[in-house]
Amino acid sequence: xxxxxxxxxxxxxxxxxxxxxxxxxxxxxxxxxxxxxxxxxxxxxxxxxxxxxxxxxxxxxxxxxxxxxxxxxxxxxxxxxxxxxxxxxxxxxxxxxxxxxxxxxxxxxxxxxxxxxxxxxxxxxxxxxxxxxxxxxxxxxxxxxxxxxxxxxxxxxxxxxxxxxxxxxxxxxxxxxxxxxxxxxxxxxxxxxxxxxxxxxxxxxxxxxxxxxxxxxxxxxxxxxxxxxxxxxxxxxxxxxxxxxxxxxxxxxxxxxxxxxxxxxxxxxxxxxxxxxxxxxxxxxxxxxxxxxxxxxxxxxxxxxxxxxxxxxxxxxxxxxxxxxxxxxxxxxxxxxxxxxxxxxxxxxxxxxxxxxxxxxxxxxxxxxxxxxxxxxxxxxxxxxxxxxxxxxxxxxxxxxxxxxxxxxxxxxxxxxxxxxxxxxxx
Amino acid sequence: xxxxxxxxxxxxxxxxxxxxxxxxxxxxxxxxxxxxxxxxxxxxxxxxxxxxxxxxxxxxxxxxxxxxxxxxxxxxxxxxxxxxxxxxxxxxxxxxxxxxxxxxxxxxxxxxxxxxxxxxxxxxxxxxxxxxxxxxxxxxxxxxxxxxxxxxxxxxxxxxxxxxxxxxxxxxxxxxxxxxxxxxxxxxxxxxxxxxxxxxxxxxxxxxxxxxxxxxxxxxxxxxxxxxxxxxxxxxxxxxxxxxxxxxxxxxxxxxxxxxxxxxxxxxxxxxxxxxxxxxxxxxxxxxxxxxxxx
Numbered sequence: 063x064x065x066x067x068x069x070x071x072x073x074x075x076x077x078x079x080x081x082x083x084x085x086x087x088x089x090x091x092x093x094x095x096x097x098x099x100x101x102x103x104x105x106x107x108x109x110x111x112x113x114x115x116x117x118x119x120x121x122x123x124x125x126x127x128x129x130x131x132x133x134x135x136x137x138x139x140x141x142x143x144x145x146x147x148x149x150x151x152x153x154x155x156x157x158x159x160x161x162x163x164x165x166x167x168x169x170x171x172x173x174x175x176x177x178x179x180x181x182x183x184x185x186x187x188x189x190x191x192x193x194x195x196x197x198x199x200x201x202x203x204x205x206x207x208x209x210x211x212x213x214x215x216x217x218x219x220x221x222x223x224x225x226x227x228x229x230x231x232x233x234x235x236x237x238x239x240x241x242x243x244x245x246x247x248x249x250x251x252x253x254x255x256x257x258x259x260x261x262x263x264x265x266x267x268x269x270x271x272x273x274x275x276x277x278x279x280x281x282x283x284x285x286x287x288x289x290x291x292x293x294x295x296x297x298x299x300x301x302x303x304x305x306x307x308x309x310x311x312x313x314x315x316x317x318x319x320x321x322x323x324x325x326x327x328x329x330x331x332x333x334x335x336x337x338x339x340x341x342x343x344x345x346x347x348x349x350x351x352x353x354x355x356x357x358x359x360x361x362x363x364x365x366x367x368x369x370x371x372x373x374x375x376x377x378x379x380x381x382x383x384x385x386x387x388x389x390x391x392x393x394x395x396x397x398x399x400x401x402x403x404x405x406x407x408x409x410x411x412x413x414x415x416x417x418x419x420x421x422x423x424x425x426x427x428x429x430x431x432x433x434x435x436x437x438x439x440x441x442x443x444x445x446x447x448x449x450x451x452x453x454x455x456x457x458x459x460x461x462x463x464x465x466x467x468x469x470x471x472x473x474x475x476x477x478x479x480x481x482x483x484x485x486x487x488x489x
Numbered sequence: 490x491x492x493x494x495x496x497x498x499x500x501x502x503x504x505x506x507x508x509x510x511x512x513x514x515x516x517x518x519x520x521x522x523x524x525x526x527x528x529x530x531x532x533x534x535x536x537x538x539x540x541x542x543x544x545x546x547x548x549x550x551x552x553x554x555x556x557x558x559x560x561x562x563x564x565x566x567x568x569x570x571x572x573x574x575x576x577x578x579x580x581x582x583x584x585x586x587x588x589x590x591x592x593x594x595x596x597x598x599x600x601x602x603x604x605x606x607x608x609x610x611x612x613x614x615x616x617x618x619x620x621x622x623x624x625x626x627x628x629x630x631x632x633x634x635x636x637x638x639x640x641x642x643x644x645x646x647x648x649x650x651x652x653x654x655x656x657x658x659x660x661x662x663x664x665x666x667x668x669x670x671x672x673x674x675x676x677x678x679x680x681x682x683x684x685x686x687x688x689x690x691x692x693x694x695x696x697x698x699x700x701x702x703x704x705x706x707x708x709x710x711x712x713x714x715x716x717x718x719x720x721x722x723x724x725x726x727x728x729x730x731x732x733x734x735x736x737x738x739x740x741x742x743x744x745x746x747x748x749x750x751x752x753x754x755x756x757x758x759x760x761x762x763x764x765x766x767x768x769x770x771x772x773x774x775x776x777x778x779x780x781x782x783x784x
Contacts, residue, residue: 137748141747141748144537145537145752147537165536165750165751165752166536168536169535170536170537173537257643257731257732257733258728258729258730258731258733308621308643309621309643310616310642314620314621451535452750452751454749455749455750455751458555458734458745458749458750459555461733461734462555462733462734463733465645465733483554483555486552486553487549487553487555
């Protein structure tokens, strides 16, 4: 019995190490087929399809498979695959959210291909380079901008006695005041929030050039973080002002503004297609610059929420072809970026393509506003921060402390406790 | 060596040959991963950069407040869930065992049906039933039970209640089927004799039904305990552990450690082993409390 067990264990471990050895050399081999994983059919998958068409004109021989996977399942598959040492079943190119990029680059140093010579990193928006590079090397091809805006309903705002000019250069405190007036006049809430998601806090602190962790990306920076403190206080003020409609997932989030329950959506520009879904509200929307934080001297009217970039897997056959695909499309094709705007409304972060006719188009849904030109302008103002490796782990700690704060715990204790916990839990 | 011995030996070998495939399968897919996970629980680091850190992960368990929250939530589910499910299952099964009841098989099917639905599908349905503008709130408001919608999913207290209601709905029928099948095996003459002696329905239930069902109650309570300690799908799909970890279970914490945060598989394995330990301890207690002397 024991002998049998031993034999099996040996056999298995032999298998697994053998498998690892084989796949390591596969990366060198050429391939006429590459596979790409992304998650949003109306956004990044659509963008990849556009790029695929553009690439096929000059390179008809390469077969490109674009596979849709939920973002969570991409993360699971990457983690389990890379950790077990086999690259079987992994794609050539994978889309990774910027908040998670450093954690992947840190955890699996040899898994991703160094693209420093493939693309010109300085061609991309500065704030995208922190998340996509590691150890001085450029690993990611920056893709979409998470540049934020303050989407609002012009009709409801007018009913409350405000004009578009009143929304330029405002602070979050002004935003709350406007929200109270809108509620009094129209009965509508200001915004919809998921208590499990601190995206609003992230937007606020990045606008002041701060993050949950210090510059090194590892040390938690919570207790003495003035921007975070003000963001927490502002969040509570919003709750206390009774202008927030709670939601618990994406579909409730979208239906809150599609139904007209809230008058504004301060969030990333990727929300544009979802806002457009409701045809009856056409012409009633506009986008203002994001409010800034009153107490933070360096807070600007621009921030970032989400955003993602493409990475090439080192040890999967076809790595060179994959890198070439990225370099000829998202890495250099200015016309592609115009097409992405026209067809999908996806704002890239490739600087040479930040102008052009697509940006100058007036959008009837947004009352004739040139929203892409505005977003492109704000993209350049986004303060660069290091998201580090622990964004989501720290956020889970903060979500709990936020509940405590809303229930009356003092703000300094809240942040001090969060700091203590983060230091104890994160390595 | 006589012939008897060699025959014995031959029989042994044939026996081993028969079970060898199963043994190899069990060793390869159960014991080997379990051993690997145990080894993993002594390692620490991000992703593939693991190194041995001895008992560090186990020490971290004791200072980890998120783990503590996850354990206390899971035990809260356990303490409320398991008795509610067992008592409800027992009660319904006795009602449905009454041979004078009409449409018996309809009721049985109706109550068992939740158990065959997919965990994810029913969780998503519950999420929408209990959302702020969901059917449950509208129903209660129409009946004037409540004036304001209850924040079933986004309030820490009500989120726990929602999970408990969902799990009860899903699993009560499962236990009921076990009770029903063993109720069929109780000789009706025992009840007849009891009735002749003047025992009412309550006495019959507590003095005859419950004692005779004891082994099966023990079985269901252990399986329910194990199931509740591993609760994951409902929480992942209804509340994602929120608001603010209020509904987080141990299994969901393991998921977060492995996939949501920077992957720390070593510590996730340690937390997994803590569940193993809890299940062993609780099962032993249940056997001691409820089991027969030789059980």
